[in-house]
Amino acid sequence: MKKVMKITGLVLSGVVLLLVGFCAYVAAVGVPTYDPPVVPRITVERTPARITRGEVIAQIQCMECHANNDNRLTGKYLAEVPPLFGKLYSKNITQDVEKGIGKWTDGELIYFLRTGVRKDGTYAPVMPQYPNMADEDLKSVVAWLRSDRFPVQATNQEAPPSELSFVSKLLTHTLMKPIAYPEQAIRFPDSTSxxxxxxxxxxxxxxxxxxxxxxxxxxxxxxxxxxxxxxxxxxxxxxxxxxxxxxxxxxxxxxxxxxxxxxxxxxxxxxxxxxxxxxxxxxxxxxxxxxxxxxxxxxxxxxxxxxxxxxxxxxxxxxxxxxxxx
Ligand code: HEC
Ligand code: HEC
Structure with a gap:
């Protein structure tokens, strides 16, 4: 009996040690970084139809989290996120080359929107990934980001960096992960259904x-x-x-x-x-x-x-x- 207790005790302290070790690791590493991806070579043609459609999607998605009071995509504090996850800020995604996404290629944007991973392998937590958006819709978003619409015009304002809580960091090692880049084309749903x-x-x-x-x-x-x-x-x-x-x-x-x-x-x-x-x-x-x-x-x-x-x-x-x- 004593032996069983001893073994159980040893196993338990082993588990506790592992957990403590894992937490220390998470605290030290923060959000994990991945191998820099091979981004697709895509050049999105900016047709008026795409810009119009991209604007619809951007108003539902991107504007909600990235637009400031003046309606520009300068990044902002995400007040609806419960404090347990820390203080989260989105980023400047205007056409500004320094603070915005002026230097990103179309392929880098599309890769990031699908997977959550930037070209340098860093992962963006909280920023949603769009694994099921049709290729054509994703291209429309990119066309809109490059368009002459007001919200995306270059501004060098920026939001402070996010302060992720330990819980959020832990989540990026467990539930919040990159999504694989799709191997096949993603088409629109059957328009008759x-x-x-x-x-x-x-x-x-x-x-x-x-x-x-x-x-x-x-x-x-x-x-x-x-x-x-x-x-x-x-x-x-x-x-x-x-x-x-x-x-x-x-x-x-x-x-x-x-x-x-x-x-x-x-x-x-x-x-x-x-x-x-x-x-x-x-x-x-x-x-x-x-x-x-x-x-x-x-x-x-x-x-x-x-x-x-x-x-x-x-x-x-x-x-x-x-x-x-x-
Ligand atoms: C739920 C809120 C949310 C929505 C919706 C959202 N984003 Fe984001 N986005 C974020 C946050 C937060 C970050 C910063 C992540 C970080 O700190 O790593 C971010 C980062 C980014 C980045 C990386 C910028 C950089 O400099 O690294 C790009 C590009 C981006 N978002 C584009 C978009 C586009 C395009 C849309 C619409 C299709 C969109 N986002 C929708 C929250 C959001
Ligand atoms: C950012 C989170 C969020 C998203 C995205 C969202 N909702 Fe909601 N929705 C809520 C919340 C929170 C409420 C409760 C609002 C309230 O109680 O006043 C709600 C309420 C509703 C209601 C009202 C139900 C009632 O109480 O009578 C409907 C209908 C609804 N949502 C449909 C949708 C549809 C359809 C979509 C997608 C196009 C959507 N929601 C996207 C958060 C969201």
Whole structure:
């Protein structure tokens, strides 16, 4: 018996030592760096159609995190990130050659947007990766970044560097990792299928699943539908008033989902205009998306009907969180 205890004790202290060692390693190394990648050689032609489409995607994605009060992409403090993860700032992605991305090639940008890795092998945590965006849409984003539109014109303002917490650093050794660059072309979804368009718009363009699933970090970005609690909501975020705000359950669960509350038209109005059927306003960080077409948002509604239902009572969860804070 004593021997067993001794061995267990030894094993346990071994595990503790390993853990301490790992934590010390994480603290010392910070965010891991990868081998400098071979970036694709792509030159994106800047057609007006691409710039227009790129602007739609940029307004949903890039502007949300990179645009300052003056609407330029100078980088900013990301206030909606819970303090547990540290103080996070995005970067200047204007055409400025010093502070912005003026020196990046089109291929470097596309590689980075797909994988999260820069040409020198450094990895950008928090910056989303876009593994499922169609090649053509990604090119549109690049065309827009190079365009004559106001937000991307060179400015040398910049945000301070991010101060990642230990938790965030630890995450970059576990859950937050680069995504492999795709080996095959990524095409648009079947344009005749509303459901395919809905999934693409929700998961690849709107990133709706990233906020409306079960966990902010433990997500499958490549196979989004495998994400834990997919569209069941319940992620706690920080609202504009600094108070916690919980994301909605967008599945069609009869009791706790949004289905019983919305018609398709009401859903389109809520997502594009930010107003619920009862007239209440959707709060930040749920940003209205007027740049999406009725067809695209209607398609999201149709797609959500096909997503496995999840019972998750957000109103209850929200009330519990408020109570715990008091
Ligand atoms: C959820 C917030 C968020 C969104 C959305 C976002 N970014 Fe970022 N981005 C960041 C953060 C944070 C960093 C800095 C990461 C770091 O410190 O390494 C960053 C870094 C970058 C960089 C690297 C800049 C440099 O100098 O190293 C580029 C390029 C970039 N983003 C482009 C984009 C584009 C284009 C889009 C839209 C398709 C976009 N980002 C959307 C948060 C975001
Ligand atoms: C940055 C995170 C984030 C993203 C991205 C996001 N949402 Fe939300 N969403 C929220 C939050 C938080 C709420 C709760 C808002 C509130 O309670 O006022 C919400 C609420 C909603 C609601 C209202 C549900 C209700 O309570 O009646 C709908 C509908 C919705 N989101 C749809 C979408 C769709 C569709 C997309 C993608 C196009 C999307 N959301 C993207 C965070 C997000």
């Amino acid at each position: 509303q459901i395919a368009l809905g999934k693409y718009t929700a998961d690849a363009i709107g990133d709706c699943f990233a906020c409306h699933s079960g966990d902010m970090l433990d997500q499958d970005k490549s196979h989004t539908e495998r994400t834990k609690g997919y569209y069941g909501g319940g992620i706690e975020m920080v609202g504009e008033d600094g108070k916690p705000i919980v994301t909605a359950n967008l599945t069609f669960d009869e009791e706790t989902g949004i289905a019983r509350k919305y018609t398709k038209e009401q859903f389109i109005r809520a997502v594009k205009g930010g107003v619920r059927p009862d007239g209440s306003i959707l709060r930040s960080p749920m940003a209205p998306k007027p740049m999406l077409s009725d067809r695209e948002v209607g398609a999201i509604f149709e797609y959500l009907k096909t997503v496995p239902k999840i019972r998750n009572d957000i109103a209850k969860k929200s009330a519990e969180i408020q109570l715990a804070r008091k």
